[in-house]
Amino acid sequence: MPLIPNTSNTDKRWWKEGVVYQIYPSSFKDSNGDGMGDIPGIISKLDYIKDLGVDIVWLSPFYASPQVDMGYDISDYQDVYGPYGTVDDVKELIQGCHKRNIRIIFDLVVNHTSDQHAWFKESRSSKVNPKRDWYYWRPAKYDEQGNRMPPCNWRSCFGGSAWTWDETTQEYYLNLFTPEQPDLNWENEDVRKAIYDNAMRFWLDLGVDGFRIDVVNMYSKHLPFADAPITDSSSAWQLAVELFCNGPRMYEFLEEMNSSVLSHYDVMTVGELPCTPEPEAVLRYVSSSAKKLNMVFQMDLVTLGFGKNEKFETTEWNLLQFKAFLDKWQCFINGNDGWTTIFLENHDQARSISRFGSDDPAFREISGKMLATFLCTLTGTLFLYQGQEIGMINAPKSWPIEEYKDVESLNFYNHVKKSTNSDEKALSKAHSAIQAVARDHSRTPVQWDSSQHGGFTTGQPWMRVNDSFSYINVRDQEHDENSVLSFWRKAIEFRKNYKELLVYGEFQLCDAENTKTLTYLKVHNDQKALVVLNFTKEEQTFMVPKEAHGQMDLVLSNSKTSSESKQLGPFEARVYLIN
Ligand code: GLC
Numbered sequence: 001m002p003l004i005p006n007t008s009n010t011d012k013r014w015w016k017e018g019v020v021y022q023i024y025p026s027s028f029k030d031s032n033g034d035g036m037g038d039i040p041g042i043i044s045k046l047d048y049i050k051d052l053g054v055d056i057v058w059l060s061p062f063y064a065s066p067q068v069d070m071g072y073d074i075s076d077y078q079d080v081y082g083p084y085g086t087v088d089d090v091k092e093l094i095q096g097c098h099k100r101n102i103r104i105i106f107d108l109v110v111n112h113t114s115d116q117h118a119w120f121k122e123s124r125s126s127k128v129n130p131k132r133d134w135y136y137w138r139p140a141k142y143d144e145q146g147n148r149m150p151p152c153n154w155r156s157c158f159g160g161s162a163w164t165w166d167e168t169t170q171e172y173y174l175n176l177f178t179p180e181q182p183d184l185n186w187e188n189e190d191v192r193k194a195i196y197d198n199a200m201r202f203w204l205d206l207g208v209d210g211f212r213i214d215v216v217n218m219y220s221k222h223l224p225f226a227d228a229p230i231t232d233s234s235s236a237w238q239l240a241v242e243l244f245c246n247g248p249r250m251y252e253f254l255e256e257m258n259s260s261v262l263s264h265y266d267v268m269t270v271g272e273l274p275c276t277p278e279p280e281a282v283l284r285y286v287s288s289s290a291k292k293l294n295m296v297f298q299m300d301l302v303t304l305g306f307g308k309n310e311k312f313e314t315t316e317w318n319l320l321q322f323k324a325f326l327d328k329w330q331c332f333i334n335g336n337d338g339w340t341t342i343f344l345e346n347h348d349q350a351r352s353i354s355r356f357g358s359d360d361p362a363f364r365e366i367s368g369k370m371l372a373t374f375l376c377t378l379t380g381t382l383f384l385y386q387g388q389e390i391g392m393i394n395a396p397k398s399w400p401i402e403e404y405k406d407v408e409s410l411n412f413y414n415h416v417k418k419s420t421n422s423d424e425k426a427l428s429k430a431h432s433a434i435q436a437v438a439r440d441h442s443r444t445p446v447q448w449d450s451s452q453h454g455g456f457t458t459g460q461p462w463m464r465v466n467d468s469f470s471y472i473n474v475r476d477q478e479h480d481e482n483s484v485l486s487f488w489r490k491a492i493e494f495r496k497n498y499k500e501l502l503v504y505g506e507f508q509l510c511d512a513e514n515t516k517t518l519t520y521l522k523v524h525n526d527q528k529a530l531v532v533l534n535f536t537k538e539e540q541t542f543m544v545p546k547e548a549h550g551q552m553d554l555v556l557s558n559s560k561t562s563s564e565s566k567q568l569g570p571f572e573a574r575v576y577l578i579n
């Protein structure tokens, strides 16, 4: 007998239809002129966020941290990074959101801590410390020449070995990211209990409405640590995602987290799910009957054009690949009880206009509105990232490498420098790749107005403001009905007015073979919408699919063309209701 899911994906939930807006605290708004965004700065902009139509704020890490990885290296889960404010400020932020009927979720970073966390300090202090087993410690291996080697050949996500030698106790510890981010040992039950109490219940009891969960599929590693197959013969360190993502106890750990903590609150969870291309595997995380997570960020679409072995060895991508991934992840919940997410930006991605539209001044705004139409008509929970609503773009090519701050970008650049002996051509190629896809582009400060430093700070910003602030900023766009910001407001409102169709409806791709336009239907009972999007700088004609025959009413568009015309201008977007 077929299994009958206990809920279906058309069951209404606040976390399905809510629009989520991500805030990256260091770059959002500085309230005291020290050049760093902060919690009071966020509080001062809550009305702006509300006006956009946002229902849920996702706040990236604000916890105590040495900031080696911009707060994803946490040294105390229950304290706040000094420059951002205090726990009282965070409480005020929670209340400020709730007062406006906005929910707020925090980032839960529990695959690793900072090496400055008290747990790690204890763990590294001696082999017999009660917390020794809270992290992964292993003795060295030795090669034939007697050289000391890490326990296995895994490469860390930011390059180099995933193991760091510790002098005090003469052993290696595992760090899948930087050496300052040691991995917690989830196999140890005390660790899991400490995480639940310390990092989760503490904030849930203060009223937080859920979590975005960092690298949610890396807690269970394949043990014992074995070498990964050699895919890069030029390096001692090998890509090992198969060995540290989706390990054997992953589902069990998340079930436990859900039953012991999350299920006791009315909260939402969205897990970051790298390196998981199979729909069946993803469904096991997000099926509601499996009681693990509500949804995940699957990465196929946003990693389009990244190199296989190395992100910055970028390749050309095309619309056919884009559509194939879109179709796959829009449809994978059809007929089951899972749920999905929609996003093109976050703090780990370059700006979507620069990547998927065009930041050429002639097409910047129109392509931004086209992408807004796209995102607001897809099925699943919609996430947008600060600055996306005003069409912020990548930093220009003229920025020297010194303006880039992210550890991932700098590690890559330094690696190229070292391995090529500063070869000019290789360095210029690396620079171009960083200009295209580095995480830094999303981390430049939000452009509030056209005054110095884009109104982000009265002091010296921690990271240079994108030069475009004089013509891309909130102040100018707020009262301009043709601005990207006004379009986003309209598109979000439109999404809410047609939520059965747009949030919950079924996605049907129409022109899978077309390399220039993207056309799809959204269907819900007897309601139907047709979305047509031109992804190019040239005019294109579009075909009305046979399923869309009927009266076509143009209900959303980013240009002033006639609704009859089958010619689309550059990056034109239209949504028709079919009656
Ligand atoms: C996630 C975060 C990223 C961070 C990494 C390590 O991928 O989104 O910003 O660097 O985890 O915590």
Ligand code: CA
Binding pocket: 030, 031, 032, 033, 034, 035, 036, 037, 038, 083
């Ligand atoms: Ca500040």
